[in-house]
Amino acid sequence: MKTLKIDDLRPTQMTHGMREIRNKTEEYRTLSGHELEMAIAEKPIPVVLGPKGAPFAIDHHHVATALWRADVTSVHAVLVRDLSSLSQADFWLTMENNRWTYPYDAEGRRTPFSQMPTHIWELADDEFRSLAASVRDAGGYRKVNVPLEEFRWADFFRCNLHRPSSDDEFQALVKKAIKLAQSKTALGLPGYIGPSE
Known part of the structure; x- marks a missing residue:
């Protein structure tokens, strides 16, 4: 397990649920010190390394976004796979084959991977x-x-x-x-x- 900056985490989905994030953010804001550290450690972010070594979160987008909104800057992460040697196209194909990405918008429409948001907190509300x-x-x-x-x-x-x-x-x-x-x-x-x- 390693620590990553939330700013560096790349999303693998287009949407999240803001109601769920607001609730989680409020919970995190009530914690401090050891309690907050334990809450962060309890939900490590599983990541896959993509082209140029960028860490892509394959789960817990809501957790990472809620922590970011609660002014937490880093999370614990667990490396699931290193795909950094693949081209952009092969990376997304491998991600999709493993069901590690969900490229659909808030209307349920398929979108190109090129439209995937850059930061984990930039996802559209669904x-x-x-x-x-x-x-x-x-x-x-x-x-x-x-x-x-x-x-x-x-x-x-x-x-x-x-x-x-x-x-x-x-x-x-x-x-x-x-x-x-x-x-x-x-x-x-x-x-x-x-x-x-």
Whole structure:
């Protein structure tokens, strides 16, 4: 495990959920000293080295962004793979083949890798990504070790629910999304638990 500056971390996705990030940022801001150090160490950022040795985060984009917003400058990182010898095209092809990247925008549209943001905090807000996290946290589905699981749930909700335009609408949507997540319509999605008893 090594320490990296958050400024140097490159993202591998186009979007994140700002509601989730705001909550995490508030949590980190309540911590200091040893407690903050332990919270940072608890969630090391898995990275793949890309062309010119740039560290690309393949998970925990929300954690890194929340820490950056809480004025933390460095994170612990774990090297997953060194792909620094590959060309740009081969790097992204390898990343996609390993399911280490998600090049889709907040509307669920595929975008070129050349449009990937430079910094981890520059990602676009996707309300459905926040919705997926809220539904998981409320017990609508289980967290499982499947790459990009939250994005699959976000896309499922995007196809079946309207985009909320206020905090009240978002809260109402969470209740609808939990029912939808536990319906047969969601069968096959990672962490699906079926109807609640």
